[in-house]
């Protein structure tokens with residue numbers, strides 16, 4: 415098996431009384447699509463933000479691409495990792511194209527010609543018409559904004575894409591479309607995706623493996639089939655509910 419692209423070793427994080435992560439260890443492998451599910455406040459976002467150094471562990475160690483992130487330049491690390499959140503957070507005063515190349519521009523990654531090619535390629539990849547490139551975020555639908563958010567996160571050709579409930583704010587039909595699209599993008603780009611969701615169906619549908627969290631602990635990390643067949647705890651069984659049967 416390939417070396418892990420992300421490793422958490424006995425990571426702990428406490429906020430006052432709240433234990434956000436408790437002795438949290440896992441490996442994510444290159445090209446994997448890992449979904450993360452758990453109750454509200456179970457530490458999912460804390461886990462995700464530790465991968466790009468937005469939150470530092472109190473104890474334990476986080477490695478990304480073989481490097482302890484306590485030792486690396488976090489700005490450079492973040493530019494190598496795509497990150498998209500619910501509500502997207504596009505810059506309202508910038509066009510779609512300007513939003514998309516904002517991060518690569520910071521590091522002077524592309525020539526003007528390469529930038530145009532990257533914008534064209536990514537708009538196609540996320541299923542948007544080319545003529546949207548000149549629009550402002552306020553002139554887009556929620557689903558279109560979400561697609562621009564994904565395109566922007568992929569703009570610097572990251573090896574890792576972090577997605578924090580990216581489809582939480584769109585209607586059910588758009589959500590299903592976006593799910594199909596992100597699966598296709600994952601297949602095409604060989605990018606490692608960590609995807610947080612509240613929706614067990616989404617977690618089972620998208621994940622090569624699913625990480626189930628409760629109260630800062632990793633309760634189970636398994637393929638959707640293994641989760642269905644052998645939930646590790648009553649909590650996992652309850653979370654699976656009717657989905658466990660199909």
Ligand SMILES: Nc1ncnc2c1ncn2[C@@H]1O[C@H](COP(=O)(O)OP(=O)(O)OP(=O)(O)O)[C@@H](O)[C@H]1O
Pocket residue numbers: 429432433434452453454455456457458459460461
């Ligand atoms: N900056 C902070 N200050 C204090 N407590 C925090 C902070 N960030 C997170 N917490 C606490 O840490 C715990 C884990 O939070 P986290 O956001 O990681 O959970 P989550 O699983 O992503 O939740 P949700 O599904 O509601 O987004 C919670 O108890 C939360 O209240």
